[in-house]
């Protein structure tokens with residue numbers, strides 16, 4: 001299937017001379033949820049801004065829904081809904097007027113039934129006659145989403161959708177995003193919250209210092225980079241790891257009560273049986289053991305650290 005967004009050789013150097021994006025190639029699949037992860041200043045917002053035609057690219061091309069974002073700006077932009085990081089709406093307007101007006105900006109005919117549905121889906125219907133300035137921060141964020149959806153885009157960008165929102169709204173937002181995906185909307189979200197990517201995304205891209213350092217299927221990424229840890233609670237504390245066990249990737253907790261063994265889930269042998277034998281040989285007994293898998297958070301931190 002043709003990708004819904006095709007980015008080729010994209011770079012952005014700001015007037016200051018700062019290279020915010022370096023030679024990005026990326027294809028977004030129709031109907032997927034793609035999470036763009038990266039530390040502060042990595043270039044996430046710049047990338048979204050280029051795709052949405054807010055920032056001009058220095059080199060490269062972007063096709064959104066088949067339309068070149070520079071040559072064919074209007075057509076590409078109307079395929080896109082953007083929920084920006086910052087809340088920016090007319091404080092004195094009502095929710096109803098703002099969302100209808102946004103639709104009009106894209107030259108779409110009035111459709112009150114559609115706007116009503118969007119407001120209901122976002123639990124905004126009972127606020128439709130409220131002025132924006134009287135709404136809470138979370139409600140204002142919902143209004144931003146309603147505006148972005150008002151012209152029925154096939155691609156939705158959510159730039160840090162849940163930054164600073166409470167748990168309840170975050171859950172609502174996730175449900176909303178899933179619902180949109182079910183109806184065929186492609187969703188690209190940027191986030192600092194790894195758990196959000198872990199929970200929501202089909203694929204994950206990691207951007208660091210303007211470079212896209214990785215794009216992977218979420219499950220594959222977690223499997224590929226996933227490490228497991230086996231923690232052994234010792235019968236008696238150890239002062240140090242015995243020299244004979246130096247070849248094993250072992251760590252001793254500060255109080256000497258726990259030995260942690262890290263192994264690769266992809267490896268042919270975990271090495272656990274051998275390790276346990278060696279421990280017994282050395283008279284190291286343990287009273288309990290448990291294993292844990294590394295989270296996407298740990299994978300992400302180690303990736304960005306490697307790129308530093």
Ligand SMILES: Nc1ncnc2c1ncn2[C@@H]1O[C@H](COP(=O)(O)OP(=O)(O)OP(=O)(O)O)[C@@H](O)[C@H]1O
Nearest residue numbers: 014016018020038039040041042043044045046047
């Ligand atoms: N107009 C501009 N002129 C010069 N530099 C800019 C401009 N806009 C952004 N930058 C720089 O480009 C880099 C990338 O910024 P961007 O906002 O894209 O990062 P980000 O990944 O979205 O970060 P955050 O997670 O903090 O939102 C930053 O170092 C920023 O200071």
